[in-house]
Amino acid sequence: MEKPLRIGVLALQGDFREHAAMLRRLDAAVVEVRLPGQLDGLDGLIIPGGESTTIGKLAAMYGLDDAIRAFRGAIFGTCAGLILLAREAVDGTHGQPLLGLVDIAVRRNAFGRQVASFEADLEVEGEPEPVHAVFIRAPWVESAGPGVQVLAEAAGHAVLAREGRYLVAAFHPELTGDTRIHEQFLDLVREEQGVRA
Ligand code: GLN
Numbered sequence: 001m002e003k004p005l006r007i008g009v010l011a012l013q014g015d016f017r018e019h020a021a022m023l024r025r026l027d028a029a030v031v032e033v034r035l036p037g038q039l040d041g042l043d044g045l046i047i048p049g050g051e052s053t054t055i056g057k058l059a060a061m062y063g064l065d066d067a068i069r070a071f072r073g074a075i076f077g078t079c080a081g082l083i084l085l086a087r088e089a090v091d092g093t094h095g096q097p098l099l100g101l102v103d104i105a106v107r108r109n110a111f112g113r114q115v116a117s118f119e120a121d122l123e124v125e126g127e128p129e130p131v132h133a134v135f136i137r138a139p140w141v142e143s144a145g146p147g148v149q150v151l152a153e154a155a156g157h158a159v160l161a162r163e164g165r166y167l168v169a170a171f172h173p174e175l176t177g178d179t180r181i182h183e184q185f186l187d188l189v190r191e192e193q194g195v196r197a
Contacts, residue, residue, distance in 0.1 A: 014050020
């Protein structure tokens with residue numbers, strides 16, 4: 001039998017439990033990450049949704065910001081996680097420095113008050129059937145560098161994108177029963193292991 005992938009979920013704040021449950025359904029070994037040393041030996045890492053300022057502040061307090069920058073595996077950021085991975089937040093509302101690992105500029109709470117939370121069926125690159133997506137005070141990708149591949153859009157803006165070993169989603173694939181986006185991430189983790197081997 002294939003060795004299970006070891007995937008960390010940053011467990012400082014936000015909906016890390018839902019990500020962990022999804023990963024277990026896909027037979028990954030899950031590690032809740034609260035300290036830098038817990039990144040050792042992981043094949044991949046998920047940064048969950050929540051409040052990006054809070055997660056960023058706590059990560060900096062525990063030295064996890066630099067540890068994540070030094071981490072060599074694949075990383076998946078959802079919602080607040082997408083914001084933290086970005087190079088820049090364009091609205092200037094983010095007091096905390098971002099990890100700056102993905103060449104995207106993001107707009108926080110981009111969909112506006114009226115549609116603060118909504119659901120939509122998305123056409124996703126590589127998926128023959130649409131993916132039902134849950135957006136909660138979601139950001140969108142305002143602009144992206146040439147190395148970024150847009151995998152899905154909503155309201156004309158990128159909401160799922162990949163740059164090398166990084167995957168980012170503005171929505172919450174961990175909140176539906178649909179495992180396909182997490183499966184795409186685990187494929188990326190395996191791909192990245194192949195590159196590093
Ligand atoms: N609006 C939140 C932020 O800016 C993100 C919301 C979410 O992760 N669901 O951090």
